[in-house]
Amino acid sequence: KASAVDTSLGKLSTCHRLLACARVTRYWMGPAFGTKAKDIPLDTQFLLLEVKEGGPYAILLPLLDGDFRASIGGNKSNEIICHEESGDESVLTSGTRALYVAVDDDPYKLLKDSFAAVAKETATFDTLDEKTLPPNVDEFGWCTWDAFYSEVTPQGIIDGVTSLREAGIQPKTVILDDGWQQVEPQKKTKEITSGEDESKSTNSVATKVANGILGIFAKVVSAMYETFVRKAPHNSIPNKIWSFLTRTVLKGQLWNYFDTDTDFGRQLSGFQPNEKFHDSTDGSTIGLKELVSRLKTELGVTRLFCWHALHGYWRGVSPSLGKENGFNATNVMPQLSEHLLKVEPILAWDSVSLFGVGLVPQEQDLSKFYDNLHSPLVDAGVDGVKVDVQSGVSSLGGGVGGGSRIARVYTRALEDSVSMRFASRDGGISCINCMCHSTENLYRYRQTSVARASDDFYPQRPNSHTVHLVNVAYNSLFIGEICLPDWDMFHSKHASGGLHAAARAVSGGPVYVSDAPGEHDTELLKRLVLKDGSVLRCRLPGRPTRDCLFSDVGKDASSILKIWNQNHHGGVVGLFNSQGVAWNYNTHENEVVNKFPPTLTTSIKAHDVESLRDTNGPFVAFRHRSSVVDYLSDGNSIIQSSLSHRDWDIITVVPVKQTEDGGVAWAPIGLADMLNTGGAVSNTTDINNDAAAASAVLTSRGPGRFVAYSQPEPTQVSLIDNPNASTNLPFTYDARSGLLSFVLPSERNGAPHRVKVAWETG
Numbered sequence: 001k002a003s004a005v006d007t008s009l010g011k012l013s014t015c016h017r018l019l020a021c022a023r024v025t026r027y028w029m030g031p032a033f034g035t036k037a038k039d040i041p042l043d044t045q046f047l048l049l050e051v052k053e054g055g056p057y058a059i060l061l062p063l064l065d066g067d068f069r070a071s072i073g074g075n076k077s078n079e080i081i082c083h084e085e086s087g088d089e090s091v092l093t094s095g096t097r098a099l100y101v102a103v104d105d106d107p108y109k110l111l112k113d114s115f116a117a118v119a120k121e122t123a124t125f126d127t128l129d130e131k132t133l134p135p136n137v138d139e140f141g142w143c144t145w146d147a148f149y150s151e152v153t154p155q156g157i158i159d160g161v162t163s164l165r166e167a168g169i170q171p172k173t174v175i176l177d178d179g180w181q182q183v184e185p186q187k188k189t190k191e192i193t194s195g196e197d198e199s200k201s202t203n204s205v206a207t208k209v210a211n212g213i214l215g216i217f218a219k220v221v222s223a224m225y226e227t228f229v230r231k232a233p234h235n236s237i238p239n240k241i242w243s244f245l246t247r248t249v250l251k252g253q254l255w256n257y258f259d260t261d262t263d264f265g266r267q268l269s270g271f272q273p274n275e276k277f278h279d280s281t282d283g284s285t286i287g288l289k290e291l292v293s294r295l296k297t298e299l300g301v302t303r304l305f306c307w308h309a310l311h312g313y314w315r316g317v318s319p320s321l322g323k324e325n326g327f328n329a330t331n332v333m334p335q336l337s338e339h340l341l342k343v344e345p346i347l348a349w350d351s352v353s354l355f356g357v358g359l360v361p362q363e364q365d366l367s368k369f370y371d372n373l374h375s376p377l378v379d380a381g382v383d384g385v386k387v388d389v390q391s392g393v394s395s396l397g398g399g400v401g402g403g404s405r406i407a408r409v410y411t412r413a414l415e416d417s418v419s420m421r422f423a424s425r426d427g428g429i430s431c432i433n434c435m436c437h438s439t440e441n442l443y444r445y446r447q448t449s450v451a452r453a454s455d456d457f458y459p460q461r462p463n464s465h466t467v468h469l470v471n472v473a474y475n476s477l478f479i480g481e482i483c484l485p486d487w488d489m490f491h492s493k494h495a496s497g498g499l500h501a502a503a504r505a506v507s508g509g510p511v512y513v514s515d516a517p518g519e520h521d522t523e524l525l526k527r528l529v530l531k532d533g534s535v536l537r538c539r540l541p542g543r544p545t546r547d548c549l550f551s552d553v554g555k556d557a558s559s560i561l562k563i564w565n566q567n568h569h570g571g572v573v574g575l576f577n578s579q580g581v582a583w584n585y586n587t588h589e590n591e592v593v594n595k596f597p598p599t600l601t602t603s604i605k606a607h608d609v610e611s612l613r614d615t616n617g618p619f620v621a622f623r624h625r626s627s628v629v630d631y632l633s634d635g636n637s638i639i640q641s642s643l644s645h646r647d648w649d650i651i652t653v654v655p656v657k658q659t660e661d662g663g664v665a666w667a668p669i670g671l672a673d674m675l676n677t678g679g680a681v682s683n684t685t686d687i688n689n690d691a692a693a694a695s696a697v698l699t700s701r702g703p704g705r706f707v708a709y710s711q712p713e714p715t716q717v718s719l720i721d722n723p724n725a726s727t728n729l730p731f732t733y734d735a736r737s738g739l740l741s742f743v744l745p746s747e748r749n750g751a752p753h754r755v756k757v758a759w760e761t762g
Helices: 107-120 144-151 153-168 204-210 214-227 236-245 251-261 288-296 320-326 338-341 345-349 351-355 361-380 389-396 402-422 462-479 497-507 522-526
Strands: 006-009 018-021 031-036 045-051 055-061 068-073 081-087 099-104 140-143 173-176 182-183 268-274 303-309 331-332 355-360 383-386 432-434 450-452 484-486 511-513 560-564 571-576 581-584 589-592 599-607 621-622 628-632 638-643 649-653 665-671 681-684 693-700 703-711 716-722 725-728 729-735 737-743 753-760
Touching: 018 068, 018 462, 031 045, 045 107, 055 068, 055 107, 055 628, 068 621, 099 107, 140 144, 140 153, 140 693, 144 484, 144 681, 153 173, 153 288, 173 268, 173 628, 182 402, 214 236, 236 345, 268 320, 268 361, 288 571, 338 345, 338 402, 345 351, 361 402, 383 402, 389 402, 402 432, 402 665, 462 497, 462 581, 462 589, 497 511, 497 560, 497 571, 497 649, 511 638, 571 599, 571 665, 621 665, 628 638, 628 703, 638 649, 665 693, 703 753, 716 737, 737 753
Parallel strands: 140 173, 140 511, 173 303, 303 383, 383 432, 432 450, 450 484
Antiparallel strands: 006 081, 018 031, 018 045, 045 055, 045 068, 055 099, 068 081, 182 268, 331 355, 560 571, 571 649, 581 589, 599 638, 621 628, 621 649, 665 703, 681 693, 693 753, 703 737, 716 725, 716 753, 729 737
16 A cells, blocks of 8 residues: 555557646646657646547546545656555555546547546536536626735725726626735735736745845855756755755745745734725725725626635634634645655745645534635625635645545535525526646535636736646636636736737636726727626637647647637637747746747638537638638638737637528628627527518627628618617628628617618518
8 A cells, every 4th residue: 555656557559649738836737739658747637639630539537536636647668657646645545546538539529528427426526517607707807916916905996996997897896816814924025016926826936035035145046046946857956955955044034035025924814804904993994895885886896706715825824813713723834745846846945835834624623714714705795705725735635634635625615615605596606716726626626616727817927928828728628627717817908918808708718807007908808898897708618629639839830729619609719829938847837939939820610619510501700800701601611810929810600591592691790899709699580581571680789880791781770679669770781791780789778689680582
């Protein structure tokens, strides 16, 4: 028996191409591509194989079994190695049920069927198909993080929401991120402004420590770290030397750094909001309850979420707080596994490893913990929570029963609390799971239905943006079968703002920004958000199209990332030139592989949208950037698009309806100036045809310029919202392309418009 076991699954003898989703840090996954077992990174949690070109496809899903978690990786001998571990040297096994394997000719059906089978067999999680989504996913949101970081205040929140409203954009959901809780010790000096990047990544912590904390020795320490340590693997000589120094001569300086420049060294010290969110006698500050009331009654906000870590705060909960509230919280020194340290070597010297973490290890105490944590939020009128650092907790299983066990008890207690306190009338639970990409967490979600899809949006890291896009797209293949992937906030007024906005439009997930007050690209936001604060969300998680499932779209210098999704009527394909930067699994950081990525050309067809593959055609394709409509005679007819580096476009694909005699052909496309044009259309009828006339009715959101394909030109377009009276709408028509255009007015009482289009056929 052992707490960790490696087993060879044999050589990978037949594989045309592969896609692996592996952990890049304790918190997050990313994709890797290749053709051989050696291309499968350590701690891969999801492996999709194209056995032969064009299929069949095979899937390998490492499992949880009891207190053990499995993952896979490859070696230079072309073997796939299955690694099983508990994360606690006292929790042993002689073997577990470690792997699910299946084969199918359809990769997307294979994904859906496989996760459903694993969920049923293991009974540890439910699939997204079985869950109800919370209402905020269809609303535009604003998050405080990249606007204020942990220096957020009630006035800053009011200013942020007011600024968006004055720009004509109504945020309906507000996420109050880190900065509202009582923590200890208090931060000493440095204040963070919206222009800085207070990263939640410990990579930046290690670099800043090396670069700035030792006075006259700073240059020596910095040079040592940058030259020998930063890219060094675990257990290498530089790694061992640096780890020793951080536990001896540098330890005091490290504590000073964590205490001054970051929040990573702090523990939760109280359950009520901190002094910034208390009512003051002079009126200079307002409490959380008053803030919520003002946001909802004066500023049009529908709901407020509050951030917290799964275990309270970055370094857990203070043992004294547990004692005061009748539960046992223990400061634990992590016993990190060698396997996890190979994935993320800097774990050896982060704040938790050096100074311990406050955990609540017993399940019976966790219900008290979450009751104390969530009850004040409910009392203040808060509607939901964003729960961070989740896989950080599952990495801390040494001495407390293992990672699988500690994740199980925390997640169960969390879901019990949020389902009781933050559920909507239809059962959707307002909880965003975040920093949660270990299967110890993902395979525990029975009730919560939203999870972040990748590492953060980093406004000050220009090389991170295309990698972010690649990660969210490919990770969504895996996460999207368990939860709705959340592709994170972004800045609208940013060099990559358009790239991020287009990606969110086809993601199928929630859309929210973290703009600082006054820092908005208003025109871009108006292409995402309707006047009432709702968004035109696609119906599924956005995922790569079949022809780029196994393409290394970050560094092969030839492939454009294509993301497909489905609307109520038709579908959409997002196009992104994401070349130039990719994650390096050996150096544990993003690597610039091409400083000047080329302009690339790709082909698009209707059947890139998987849900349209049962429809033969014809179709029309509408290009968002140029407002050009193309007629496609069948699902495999192609159009082409060329994109420069970081450029993008969105193609809306809609089936064409025709009369039996072919006299009328009709396809409602949607609101042309919205990024997800087709998301506006919720219903359309067949063409009603008689000897003299034909007509069709569509239902669409508004306001805005509506476009459709029509052959021939219609005789009339009418707004029929009022069943007793219709209103003729002026329209323009281009006979050559068949593009019909008219303007829909603002909605009345939030009800979509009904429009009738008529043709003379006699």
